[in-house]
Amino acid sequence: MLEFINFYLVPGLVLGCIYTLGAIGVSLLFGILRFAHFAHGDMMTLGAYLALLVIGLTGWPAIAAIPAAMLGTAVVALVIDRVSYRPFRSSPTIIIVIASFGIALMVRSAIQFTWGLEIESYRTGIHRPMVFFDSLRISGNHIQIVLTTIVLVGAVHYLLSRTKIGKAMRAMSDDPDLARITGIATERVITWTWIIGAGLAAAAGVFVGMDTQVNTFMGWNLLLPVFAAAILGGIGRPYGAIAGGMVIGIAEELSTYPWIGTAPLLSPGYKTGVAFGIMVILLIWRPSGLFRGRVF
Amino acid sequence: MRLLEATEMTGGYGEMDILDSVDMGVDSGEIVSIIGPNGAGKSTAMKAIFGIVRLRKGQVSFAGEDITNAATETQVRRGMAYVPQERNIFPNLSVHENLEMGAFIREDGVAEALEHVYELFPPLREKMRQPAGELSGGQRQMVAIGRALMVEPKLLMLDEPTAGLSPLFMAEIFERIIAVNATGVGILMVEQNARQALEISHRGYVLSTGRNRFADSGANLLANEEVTKSFLGG
Amino acid sequence: MEQMMFGIMMYLVALLTIGGIYAVIALGLNMHWGVSGLFNAGIAGFFAIGAYTSAILTTPTSIKHLGGFDLPVWLGMLASMIAAGIVAYAVGRICLRLRSDYLAIATIGIAEIFRLVLKNESWMTNGTRGIANVPKPFEDLGTPWSQLAFLAVVIVIVAAVYVVVERALNAPWGRVMRAIRENDDAAEAAGKDVVRFRLEAFVFGAMFMGLGGAMTAHSFKFIGPEATEPLLTTFLVWVMLIIGGSGNNRGAILGAIIVWAIWSMTQILTGFLPPDLAVRAATLRVFLVGLLLQVVLQRFSRGLIPEKSPTAAAATISQKVTPAP
Incomplete structure (x- = not known):
């Protein structure tokens, strides 16, 4: 039982946090700009590397580097939106999807050019996990990740439900044409959507680095589970993305638990396929997601 | 004029x-x-x-x-304010939030305008916390007109x-x-x-x-x- | 001097060979995106199926992987098309009724799943070490005749695929397909089974992607999981089609050869750099191709050879059913 919690449930929760933060951004961007942002995974990578830079310069712990990584990634996202996505605001959305596909590779190659292709890690040495009740072992990093996620999700909730710009984001997600007629400053809403989406992606990227290590392909590998989480939650519904992220994260980890006999239920090599499996089942059974997102 | x-x-x-x-x-x-x-x-x-x-x-x-x-x-x-025939409310926003969005461009206080709209359309005051999408057709129309009136x-x-x-x-x-x-x-x-x-x-x-x-x-x-x-x- | 000329000629032959293989895949993508408006972001998946199918069927028996079955190359290529087509049918049945962004996500997912299978199921694919000893047609002829002969095979295949897709597009089938792309509601209202037509186009295009995979395996006499990396297949082919002119088959071929030439020649340039720098410069190549895509999308969105009268075919159907707004 304790082994189950220590090695499967807690890592699943941590992975769920990472997916959640990515999926909220994908979901918000989809709701407001109406396109699947294929460069979102590489925004996560960028955040992770910006944190690496800050840690290298200051020697701070990774968690302290998160605000700087979020800010830097948000600025990059805004520049990309201005240069690459904004010219296509009135084009068929699929053109922006193609553009974002290209942006994903450009961001990745820029990171590879700057930092090289080596695997990096935030700290060296072995960290002793904290031990509760003699045998419940949880690493400090994991506690930090979960707590920071709760704070960030709380902040997003406050923004969406209490602030004018947050409500305008929901309004635009409901009906962009009506938002324009109403006089909502749609470009300002889009700007804030990028700041929040990219910021959360960066935080998720740093979490990956805290949990394991940082490499230039991490974003690509995260993209699929993040999309799966966003679809599961009902795309365009940031609150659903939280549930979607948690379900996918935990399901991925639990899929390798020896539920039957002693062998893992699923070979760990296929762990990343779990998200996709869930997504396919969902696309067949209920494409609007568990919480009734947009129907296509 | x-x-x-x-x-x-x-x-x-x-x-x-x-x-x-x-x-x-x-x-x-x-x-x-x-x-x-x-x-x-x-x-x-x-x-x-x-x-x-x-x-x-x-x-x-x-x-x-x-x-x-x-x-x-x-x-x-x-x-100028315009109320389209269809899709003229934000269905997932509450009635109150719909009205607030109507006043998006206003930087000054909107309490007075809100009060004015609620006086014109008393049923909206009762349903102010409900998602506008759950309202009846006539009440939705009130939300839509009220939203437009928020900019005075x-x-x-x-x-x-x-x-x-x-x-x-x-x-x-x-x-x-x-x-x-x-x-x-x-x-x-x-x-x-x-x-x-x-x-x-x-x-x-x-x-x-x-x-x-x-x-x-x-x-x-x-x-x-x-x-x-x-x-x-x- | 003569040696240098010979070297350049051999380089051009290699360039055209790979460019031609890419042209086959780009023609497949044109069937998906250019003609039918289907966003397939998992080209690598169909490519991999084709490559491995043909490799397993045509290699001599080996303990390292499934088979081989030592079958003739042409049979391997045919099988690669059938295998890719079957998978496309299954994928299409699930995904084609969804919005195009969803199709993109789903196809990426399928491509990734196939890569996982290739890496993990060593009994079948020899895992990350890949399948070696894939036969190459005319490899016994010796330099330069074997390379020239293989190039001829590639050219014949490109020409054959070109003729097939051109005929399909100019047939009633192609006109309906374009009409569906322009306005699927109108086409549906006109009594066309939109999902069935899309599924046909999806299977059709995927078969050429599989064929391109098989040709790659035979060309390099080897196939491993790296060759199915999304960057080299999916992304490059997309750039090729958009630069060449989406919707136009000749554009797809031209785009494939030009982009491959750029990609390959920049590799030579980075080859002159010291090894440490070369790795970094290689990443810049990706950046440049991405930049090229952005510029083309924004400035020349119809590509080098634009599609001929893109809406003419659609108009015949949509005019009948769409009322004035």
């Missing part, structure tokens, strides 16, 4: 012209109705005034300022405000429109329920196949035999 003056509006969607040299105007504090058969270009004319449909020819001025083909965002700042516009443009409503609700909406007008707001509306609309209108325009047919006071149009025969169903 002429609040809105549109002359020789010609234009439509893409290559195809829907409007053929349409003239239209609203004075301050007036209720003006646009009536006519389906496909006459009534909604298109209103959208062209608001800048959603591009004009190839002609001119639109508001309070003396040329606003032909101006960006829709700036129209709201000038004091000089001209309120309504595209078929009573479409799909029961006669009871229809009467209530017309009554509210009169009440809004009583506060000095000019009103331009497109209506299928032409007779009722003309009854409360100072003036009316009859359009057909994208052209002006008649323009007169509401009472005169109702008295005009040709209008009643061809456009009011006898």
Whole structure:
């Protein structure tokens, strides 16, 4: 039982946090700009590397580097939106999807050019996990990740439900044409959507680095589970993305638990396929997601 | 004073012209109705005034300022508010949030405007925390009009405000429109329920196949035999 | 001097060979995106299926992987098309009724799943070490005749695929397909089974992607999981089609050869750099191709050879059903 919690449930929760933060951004961007942002995974990578830079310069712990990584990634996202996505605001959305596909590779190659292709890690040495009740072992990093996620999700909730710009984001997600007629400053809403989406992606990227290590392909590998989480939650519904992220994260980890006999239920090599499996089942059974997102 | 003056509006969607040299105007504090058969270009004319449909020819001025083909965002700042026929509320936002969004461009306090809207539409106060999408058709229409009033516009443009409503609700909406007008707001509306609309209108325009047919006071149009025969169903 | 000329000629032959293989895949993508408006972001998946199918069927028996079955190369290529087509049918049945962004996500997912299978199922694919000893047609002829002969094979295949897709597009089938792309509601209202037509186009295009995979395996006499990396297949082919002119088959071929030439020649340039720098400069190549895509999308969105009268075919159907707005 304790082994189950220590090695499967807690890592699943941590992975769920990472997916959640990515999926909220994908979901918000989809709701407001109406396109699947294929460069979102590489925004996560960028955040992770910006944190690496800050840690290298200051020697701070990774968690302290998160605000700087979020800010830097948000600025990059805004520049990309201005240069690459904004010219296509009135084009068929699929053109922006193609553009974002290209942006994903450009961001990745820029990171590879700057930092090289080596695997990096935030700290060296072995960290002793904290031990509760003699045998419940949880690493400090994991506690930090979960707590920071709760704070960030709380902040997003406050923004969406209490602030004018947050409500305008929901309004635009409901009906962009009506938002324009109403006089909502749609470009300002889009700007804030990028700041929040990219910021959360960066935080998720740093979490990956805290949990394991940082490499230039991490974003690509995260993209699929993040999309799966966003679809599961009902795309365009940031609150659903939280549930979607948690379900996918935990399901991925639990899929390798020896539920039957002693062998893992699923070979760990296929762990990343779990998200996709869930997504396919969902696309067949209920494409609007568990919480009734947009129907296509 | 002429609040809105549109002359020789010609234009439509893409290559195809829907409007053929349409003239239209609203004075301050007036209720003006646009009536006519389906496909006459009534909604298109209103959208062209608001800048959603591009004009190839002609001119639109508001309070003396040329606003032909101006960006829709700036129209709201000038004091025009537009309520589309369909999809005119944010269904996942609460009633209160819908009204708040109506006042997005305002930086000053909106408490007074909110209070004003709730006084005009008492049912909305009771449902202020409910998602607007859960409301009945008539109440949604109230949310839509209330949302438009939040900017305290000089001209309120309504595209078929009573479409799909029961006669009871229809009467209530017309009554509210009169009440809004009583506060000095000019009103331009497109209506299928032409007779009722003309009854409360100072003036009316009859359009057909994208052209002006008649323009007169509401009472005169109702008295005009040709209008009643061809456009009011006898 | 003569040696240098010979070297350049051999380089051009290699360039055209790979460019031609890419042209086959780009023609497949044109069937998906250019003609039918289907966003397939998992080209790598169909490519991999084709490559491995043909490799397993044509290699001599080996303990390292499934088979081989020592079958002739042409049979391997045919099988690669059938295998890719079957998978496309299954994928299409699930995804084609969804919005195009969803199709993109789903196809990426399928491509990734196939990569996982290739890496993990060593009994079948020899895992990350890949399948070696894939036969190459005419490899016994010796330099330069074997390379020239293989190039001829590639050219014949490109020409054959070109003729097939051109005929399909100019047939009633192609006109309906374009009409569906322009306005699927109108086509549906006109009584066309939109989902069935899309599924046909999806299977059709995927078969050429599989064929391109098989040709790659035979060309390099080897196939491993790296060759199915999304960057080299999916992304490059997309850039090729958009630069060449989406919707136009000749554009797809031209785009494939030009982009491959750029990609390959920049590799030579980075080859002159010291090894440490070369790795970094290689990443810049990706950046440049991405930049090229952005510029083309924004400035020349119709590509080098634009599609002929893109809406003419659609108009015949949509005019009948769409009322004036």
